[in-house]
Amino acid sequence: MDPRSVIAIDGYASTGKSTLAKMLSKHYQIPFVDSGALYRGITLFALERSFFKNDEIDEYALSKVLESISLKFGFETGELYLNGENISKKIRLPNVSDHVSTIADLTIVRAFLLNQLRHMASENGLVMDGRDIGTVVFPNADYKFFFIARPEIRALRRHEELKAEGQKINFDKVLNNLIHRDQSDVNRKIAPLRKAEDAFEIDTSDVSKDQVFALLLEKIDSK
Ligand code: DC
Numbered sequence: 001m002d003p004r005s006v007i008a009i010d011g012y013a014s015t016g017k018s019t020l021a022k023m024l025s026k027h028y029q030i031p032f033v034d035s036g037a038l039y040r041g042i043t044l045f046a047l048e049r050s051f052f053k054n055d056e057i058d059e060y061a062l063s064k065v066l067e068s069i070s071l072k073f074g075f076e077t078g079e080l081y082l083n084g085e086n087i088s089k090k091i092r093l094p095n096v097s098d099h100v101s102t103i104a105d106l107t108i109v110r111a112f113l114l115n116q117l118r119h120m121a122s123e124n125g126l127v128m129d130g131r132d133i134g135t136v137v138f139p140n141a142d143y144k145f146f147f148i149a150r151p152e153i154r155a156l157r158r159h160e161e162l163k164a165e166g167q168k169i170n171f172d173k174v175l176n177n178l179i180h181r182d183q184s185d186v187n188r189k190i191a192p193l194r195k196a197e198d199a200f201e202i203d204t205s206d207v208s209k210d211q212v213f214a215l216l217l218e219k220i221d222s223k
Pocket of ligand 1: 036039129
């Protein structure tokens with residue numbers, strides 16, 4: 001594979017996109033970008049600045065400071081920094097997951113991040129995961145994949161991950177959050193979640209990550 005290639009992985013929440021994107025990044029020695037982390041970073045910023053009032057976002061207040069927000073991935077580590085602070089752990093907190101769909105719905109936020117995401121691939125190849133990478137961010141990506149999996153399986157995996165990180169959260173809350181985010185992703189007016197026509201769909205419900213990895217390599221290396 002040409003190292004200047006762009007690999008796009010889209011799909012539903014917790015279908016294994018980031019895990020597999022990281023494996024591909026290591027294998028092909030190209031950077032990995034978790035686009036969802038940036039939406040989470042803006043959400044954290046809005047929460048910390050109290051831009052949410054009764055779960056409603058003050059879009060005007062956010063729009064005035066949006067351009068001043070610096071979100072950067074650490075070189076090699078992949079950790080995310082918001083105005084210099086490492087926020088990699090904070091962006092996974094349930095409060096961020098509960099508010100991120102509202103932020104991802106905003107035209108100003110999508111335009112701001114679209115520009116940043118596109119810049120990341122201006123010279124180098126990369127593997128990026130998200131919801132609209134193969135449809136909107138990189139419609140000409142060299143390789144496109146679309147991950148799906150049954151909601152209960154996804155919630156189970158996410159629940160295990162959160163527990164391993166030391167977070168106490170019940171299974172139903174994780175499942176409800178996933179279902180809510182699915183609906184919001186699919187019904188969004190701008191850049192909704194959908195499979196690009198030329199994307200290869202993979203159901204990760206009943207297969208291991210190594211099996212998915214093998215399938216991805218086969219598809220990429222045979223093209
Ligand atoms: O990948 P994730 O679950 O961490 O993403 C968090 C949220 O960000 C997700 O619920 C939808 C939004 N998102 C988006 O709208 N577009 C993307 N390309 C990536 C994420």
